[in-house]
Amino acid sequence: MNSKDLEFYGDLAPLLIEKENSLLSEIKGILDSISTDSETALAEHLKSRIKSCDSIKEKLGKNDLDENAVTGLKELSDVIGLRIVTHFVGDIYTVLEKIQLSKKWRVVTVKDYITNCKPNGYRSLHVILSVDFDYPGLDHINVEIQLRTIAMDCWASLEHQLKYKKNIKNTELIVSELKRCADEMASTDLSLQTIREMIQNHE
Numbered sequence: 001m002n003s004k005d006l007e008f009y010g011d012l013a014p015l016l017i018e019k020e021n022s023l024l025s026e027i028k029g030i031l032d033s034i035s036t037d038s039e040t041a042l043a044e045h046l047k048s049r050i051k052s053c054d055s056i057k058e059k060l061g062k063n064d065l066d067e068n069a070v071t072g073l074k075e076l077s078d079v080i081g082l083r084i085v086t087h088f089v090g091d092i093y094t095v096l097e098k099i100q101l102s103k104k105w106r107v108v109t110v111k112d113y114i115t116n117c118k119p120n121g122y123r124s125l126h127v128i129l130s131v132d133f134d135y136p137g138l139d140h141i142n143v144e145i146q147l148r149t150i151a152m153d154c155w156a157s158l159e160h161q162l163k164y165k166k167n168i169k170n171t172e173l174i175v176s177e178l179k180r181c182a183d184e185m186a187s188t189d190l191s192l193q194t195i196r197e198m199i200q201n202h203e
Contacts, residue, residue, distance in 0.1 A: 001050060008053035009069045015135060016050050020080050023131070023143060024048050027082060030098045042091040044150050048082045070137065077108070077128045078144035085153045089114065089193045092125050092147040099145065105129040108142060114152075114186075120175065121182025122159065124148040151185040 006013050024046065031043050056072040056079065065071050073079050086092050092114065100107050108128040117123045127145040148156065159178055162168060 005050070005053050008056075009050075012069050012073070012135060015133070016080060019131065019133065019141075019143075020048050020050055023080065023082060026102070026104050027084065027099075027145070030095065030102065031084075034094065034098065042086050042095055044085045044087055046082070046084055048080070051076070051079045051081065073133075073138055073141050077142035079141065080143040081146070082143070083146045083148070083153070086147065086149055088196055089149055089189045090196075092149070095147060096125060096127065099127060099129075105131045114148075117182070117186070120159065121179040122156065123152045123182065123186060124156065149189050151189055155182055155185055 001009070001013060001017070009016060027046060031041070031046070035041050051072070053069075056069070056076065057067040059076060060067045060071060063075070065075055084092075084095060086095065096110070100110075106129065108130050109126075110128075111126040114123045114125055125147040127147070129143050129145065130140050131143055133139060133141045155178065162171070162174055162178070168174070
C-alpha cells in the first residue's frame, strides 16, 4: 500500500495486509499439495493485491454509497484479490476443486468465464470466498480469486491497457483484433491441454 491507501484504510490496513498474506500462504499450500516439482507445478505465478482507495471510491460512488473503507469491505467482493496463473486450462479446474474443499473459507460464487466467455473474448474463472475477519461490524469479508492460463493473462493485460489508457487510435480495430486473438488463444489452450494429456497417458 502507498501512503494514500494507508491513510484511507486507517486501522484496517494492517488487518488487510495480514489477511492478504494469510490467503497467499493458504493458496500456496494448496498448490504445493498438488505438486512442488517445477516441471509439473500447476501455477506459473501467484499474485495478490489490496484494492487502491481510488478504485474503491470510484466503485462506491457509481452506486451512490459512502466512499469509505468499511463500506467498501461490506459492499465489494474484491478489496483483496488474488490471481493464480496456470500453464494449462485443466489446472484451473484442479485448483478450483481444491479451493472448494478447503475449510479455511466458504465459497460464495464461482463465475466461469472460460466455458462462457464474455462478448469481448475475456476468459477467466472467478471465485468469491467469504473469509473470517476480526473488526467491529465486520466478522467476515469477501475476497476474489481469479484463475487463468498464461495466454488468458496476457490477453487480459492488453485489454486492461486498452480500457484505461486515453487517446488510443484505432480502438475498434484493436477491439476486433483482441477478440480474434482471444478465440485463437482459447483454441491453442485446449490443444495444449489435449497434447499434455496424450503425453501423460503414455508415461
